[in-house]
Amino acid sequence: MRESEAGLRERLVDVGVELLASEGVGALTLREIARRAGVSHGAPRRHFPTHLELLSAIARRGFAELADRATSAVEGVDGPRAQLGALAREYLRFAVDRRGMYELMFRHDLLKSGHLGLRDTSLPLFGRLVELVGRVRPDLDARLAGGALWAALHGTGQLWGWGSLQLAVGTSDFDRMVDAVLAVHLGPEEA
Template identity: 70%
Template sequence: MTENDTGLRTRLIDVGVDLVAAEGVQALTLREIARRAGVSHGAPRRHFPTHLELLSAIAQRGFADLGDRVRSTLANGGDPRAQVTELSRTYLEFALGNPGMYELMFRHDLLESGHLGLRGTSLPLFGVLADLVGRIRPGADAGRVAGALWANLHGIAQLWRWGSLQLATGSEDFTPVLETALAAHLGPREGR
């Protein structure tokens, strides 16, 4: 692949990332990405033979961004409970601040397609959560507890985006719901 080819591939992904941020997943057509990248509508096929491959490359950027945010959040260390709390907050803030990308990242067809190893990109993030859960709840099946917590976080993000949790809880701050979810999965904080 020449430098120009690499540049075009990167530009197509960049355009897709910008497009999903501005207009959502529904705007991610090959034609629209090509148009905004300033190339013919057939040009993306040189780098991405299928639409799913281009969408996977865009989603991979989302996972990389979320991974960077999680690593930054956890860089200062701290006790595992505080780290899970901060990781959870980072996850929710990412989901709420990047709804189009978040939706794209967890599309089942992309994750199952095997393109670019999206499962391999997402599973290490889950591994971080499971490791922390295992340190908080030794003896528990950390993978299952982390899976239940992740499902809860995913549900909080979705219901918050729809406005349902704000209506149900009467609050404009997701922190109390997050704290309740953490207590349900990790047990109460020591001293409480």
């Protein structure tokens, strides 16, 4: 029985997600994805005319997963500061646990290309961060402060994943590091 075209498209993305998790961004070639999906090396081009389009579809899965994880992390958490802490922790856990996906998701060429609406997928999470920053620090331009916090979280995720930050600061206490990032950008937590 022949696989449906939509089914093959999804399978190619599934294989890409699995390959990314096991071997990293460098392994994501059309040829390797096709081989692992059990189709000819030209088959992916019927669904993804360019390599960027396939990478964008894989990254879109990452953004969906991150959004789900972020939503779950803040459910039942009271107060904007605590929600922001929960969101930041989940963002950093994703960055560390899903390093290849995280790297792919934030590739400038993918976001800039506009394939499959990646900006539409990534911006709502940033919007949630900005909204929470605005509630915690109404005295600041929430979009700028949220951008600065996001940049710090992104850098923290990269450095933590490489093991560099733990060496530099002398601790492997993930929660302490998240608290420090939040304190620098939002001020001390009120007692």
